[in-house]
Amino acid sequence: MSPRDGQIRDGAEGFYAADSRLISRLVLSVNGQEPESVDAQLSHAREARFLAVHRDGDDRNPDPTVTVERVRTAGRDCERITLSNHGRHRVQLALRLETACDLSDMSEVRSGRPREALPATANERGVSWTSPRQGAVTLSGTPAPDRVKADRDSAALVWDVELAPAQKWTLALVLDAASRAASKPPVVAAPPPGPKPWSSPRVTCTDSRLARLLDRSLDDLAAMMLADPQDHADRFLAAGAPWYLTLFGRDSLWAARMMLPLGTELAAGTLRTLARRQGAVHDAATEEQPGKIMHELRREASDTLPPLYYGTIDATPLFVTLLAEAWRWGMPENEVAALLPAAERALAWLHDYADADGDGFVEYARLRENGLVNQGWKDSEDGVQSTAARLAEPPIALAEVQGYAYEAARAGAELLAAFGRPGADYWREWAEKLAGRFRSAFWVEDDLGPYVAIALDGGKRPVDAVASNMGHLLGTGILDRAECRLVAQRLAHADMDSGWGLRTMSANAQGFNPLGYHTGSVWAHDTAIAVAGLAATGHDQAAASLLDGLLDAASGFDYRLPELHAGEERRPRARPAPYPASCRPQAWAAAAGVSLLTSLLGLQPDLPAGRVRLRPLAASPVGALEVSGIRLGSSSVTVSVDGCGHGEIAGLPQETRVEK
CATH class of the missing domain: 1.50.10.10 (Glycosyltransferase)
Structure with missing residues (x-):
């Protein structure tokens, strides 16, 4: 759940599984600025596409030259982020993802009483959160981040990207959950592969x-x-x-x-x-x-x-x-x-x-x-x-x-x-x-x-x-x-x-x-x-x-x-x-x-x-x-x-x- 700019900040926004919020914050910035949202579309019920542009202060071209595309999917492979350079010059970009996890239950989020964010721990591919009572969640990226900063209630993952003209760079985010919500026998299970139980008129x-x-x-x-x-x-x-x-x-x-x-x-x-x-x-x-x-x-x-x-x-x-x-x-x-x-x-x-x-x-x-x-x-x-x-x-x-x-x-x-x-x-x-x-x-x-x-x-x-x-x-x-x-x-x-x-x-x-x-x-x-x-x-x-x-x-x-x-x-x-x-x-x-x-x-x-x-x-x-x-x-x-x-x-x- 997110607004049309694709950023996950507060309220009921987040990545959910089995009525638990696995990610409560995921804010993307490029060179210290949040991109300017251009469009948001549902490709289908399980996938959304967010398009934004990044403008540097020294960019004199009235047209945007760097685009940021986020394709978000309901699943373990949760997001694909693509930076594209449409300008005539090489660009240096620092892509930063600020993230947090609270493992709040859906009912707590809906009532406006979410839990406090869990302490974050950095690892070589991303960040993880662990609670003895609630389990663990890991957010990792391919390629691995160049820098990870983790503290009491949030974490930041940074990738240094250099793009030549007409060049693209893609980051794949993976969300793994070993939380209490995921490890307990589910009340309901995902449907098995196969045809839908209805016709397509x-x-x-x-x-x-x-x-x-x-x-x-x-x-x-x-x-x-x-x-x-x-x-x-x-x-x-x-x-x-x-x-x-x-x-x-x-x-x-x-x-x-x-x-x-x-x-x-x-x-x-x-x-x-x-x-x-x-x-x-x-x-x-x-x-x-x-x-x-x-x-x-x-x-x-x-x-x-x-x-x-x-x-x-x-x-x-x-x-x-x-x-x-x-x-x-x-x-x-x-x-x-x-x-x-x-x-x-x-x-x-x-x-x-x-x-x-x-x-x-x-x-x-x-x-x-x-x-x-x-x-x-x-x-x-x-x-x-x-x-x-x-x-x-x-x-x-x-x-x-x-x-x-x-x-x-x-x-x-x-x-x-x-x-x-x-x-x-x-x-x-x-x-x-x-x-x-x-x-x-x-x-x-x-x-x-x-x-x-x-x-x-x-x-x-x-x-x-x-x-x-x-x-x-x-x-x-x-x-x-x-x-x-x-x-x-x-x-x-x-x-x-x-x-x-x-x-x-x-x-x-x-x-x-x-x-x-x-x-x-x-x-x-x-x-x-x-x-x-x-x-x-x-x-x-x-x-x-x-x-x-x-x-x-x-x-x-x-x-x-x-x-x-x-x-x-x-x-x-x-x-x-x-x-x-x-x-x-x-x-x-x-x-x-x-x-x-x-x-x-x-x-x-x-x-x-x-x-x-x-x-x-x-x-x-x-x-x-x-x-x-x-x-x-x-x-x-x-x-x-x-x-x-x-x-x-x-x-x-x-x-x-x-x-x-």
């Missing part, structure tokens, strides 16, 4: 935004792919870089669900990885409960949370729904069957533990004193509040979680019936009772009409903020047609549609903050989920507006959508403002590009039933398009949509019919 469209977003997103997702150390064949997506580069229940499940049109292998690996860590006992310290799907997995405990933490209310129903969705997209039946016991345990958790006070809703209240206060996807302390900015008191029943639970119960019933297991009728009835209770308790009204409150608080009162959570209900089945129309109208209103995506909370709310983490910002995945629900329920205009806005936002971020961006009102010739500490890339933000593509195509398969629904978005903001490489089971299909919104599929599996 080819998109032909007059609007280039969609193809560019997909190209960048799939490259980023490949770089965030991790493997389960218990079975390296099972791969999943880390939640996001830099803060969440590990397994997260909710994030990894949503990202895998969005990626289903490109194959079911990622979903299968994600489900098996989570099933191995499914809750089995009662433990208030970790908030584990039998059948519960975990929230976060780390190498070691942070200041507040244990390494394996279960404080999430939504990952468990999302697990069941992803399994059912993957089955409909063509996941092999033997793989589905092997995961059914885990799905049954997840459903049992819904029955036994998800409703702590017996009011009939799925709700949370933290079991651990310093656990997460809010345990839905809006998990910041102020993420659930009223229109008057009053924070909700637990236990809290989130609106979207009731939709997730309804969808999981229906999907679970479908799986149980199809695979000859008992319980399908019970879960269908359970879902319908939940829908009735939801209809009675969650609907509120303001000057613009009825809408769904964000939550019920501990007193069973609606928390009446107008929030994006209601968009997650569309497509779950918990709303009827008239209710879907009311939600669509509210999401399309100017207080929610920023022009660059869906705001997390209405701009009319007292607590609205366009740069609030969950109180007015725009999250790419949140917008994509709303777009999918709007498209699935026939609200094409509202879906198209949000989709078009998110594509425009992507163009403002070089098509690498951040975790979230500011929810300011869109202005002509402006671009969205970044959120300061946003993950970029982030798995469900990158996977949102695939979700938008699916919404445009209107593709909803049910291969076990032998049918595929094709209903392209009639108000498509990208016009006609053709997409090849969509995966339906073992078949690769091509979907084309003309300018009038009429779609066709080529290459369908045998005995599969198209419904339009």
